[in-house]
Amino acid sequence: MSHDHDDHDHDDHDHRPPQPDDPVSRYEALEQALRELLIEKGVVTADGLRRTMEVLESASPENGARIVARAWSDPAFKELLLQDGQAAVASLGMGPTGRFVVVENTPERHNVIVCTLCSCYPRFVLGFPPAWYKSRDYRARVVHEPRAVLAEFGLKLSDDTEVVVSDSTAEIRYMVLPQQPPETKGWPEEKLAGLITRDCLIGTAVARA
Amino acid sequence: MVQHHDVGGQSGRPLDRQEHDLSDFERRIDALCLMLCSPATRVVTVEELRRVKEQMKPAEYDALSYYERWTEGLYRLLVEKGVLSEAEIATKLRQNAEGDHGGVPRR
Structure with missing residues (x-):
């Protein structure tokens, strides 16, 4: 998958790394936390998520x-x-x-x-x-x-x-x-x-x- | 009353038709929501996920990108339904930010 400079509406051309206050990185971290907790509690499985992503991609x-x-x-x-x-x-x-x-x-x-x-x-x-x-x-x-x-x-x-x-x-x-x-x-x-x-x-x- | 997300018929700007490949984050949150709604899991419903996004305040709705709204909406819904607690999510966020995966103390 390509990550061209122009593929996103948060225009940011100076290539700085994600900052803690960066809205994108905040939600990425939140997604990670929710996903990990849901897997730990057995609500979803990592395997099931992988298969769901494959269906979405197909x-x-x-x-x-x-x-x-x-x-x-x-x-x-x-x-x-x-x-x-x-x-x-x-x-x-x-x-x-x-x-x-x-x-x-x-x-x-x-x-x-x-x-x-x-x-x-x-x-x-x-x-x-x-x-x-x-x-x-x-x-x-x-x-x-x-x-x-x-x-x-x-x-x-x-x-x-x-x-x-x-x-x-x-x-x-x-x-x-x-x-x-x-x-x-x-x-x-x-x-x-x-x-x-x-x-x-x-x-x-x-x-x- | 017309709600904030109900934009049909309003005026707008010329379209930004730039194609946008989804990031890994966007694919992951999409798959997570889909799986949580699936008949096999059924922890939340599509209607509930829609409600939490539609209940966002207008300024918040506009400030977040499409999949940021999905993430924030899922967070609120899981807390509301008691699937996860705010405290455990906060702890997990802090652990991940400190690079502490799996509860192993690091110095």
Whole structure:
């Protein structure tokens, strides 16, 4: 994993070691203390934590891309996916927790997802949400000025495209089914999956061949 | 009443779209919370974890980063539920800061 200078919002370019009053090191120490005490008391095990981290790491937008590639290739799967997202992805061996709703982009309608209250996100298919998804600015703005927000991602929608913003909750997680670029009809699923990025599945980008 | 975390519809700044790889600390606290909520452990619930974060004072909510809120929230919830005590957490923090792991005295 990279730790580039620019990967954090606590800008600090002088490479000083963590200080005792440093907010980051304070919470790192608190996490360590809680974790060690919970292991000592047998509430959790170090092994269980390691496995949980592996599960967290194993989810990535590649799962979402596989789902979309299948939906583009198999009309019956697509129908099931839009009707009952959990059942559809269970048939691919993926297990969501809670309701999983897939919203379809069409020539007339573009979808984008958000969690205005915090950070709900279909992590089992997309992995960890990007920092901007959790940011106050995205959560606040995308529901009332989605076109302006999408334009910041370089996505300019025509005025006659309807924009639908779906606000996730702890009970319902959304994912966008992007439109298939027409020139990719008939491509094998593996090649189609390569076109589908994380941002296509959030709705801040469209799939391009 | 609209609570502080309920920001949908408010105005805001242009997005900071910088990608951010999670640090080890962020992955660890995420996994710890997930495991504590899991059906097998079930020491806390997702709803309780959300409540403690949403109950933070606005200034505190804004001052902490995303996973700092998770850590502080988990701390408060574990104390509230009697899973850990403030005293034992303070002792553990002090021991770790002094490099004293496992109760072995060091000089």
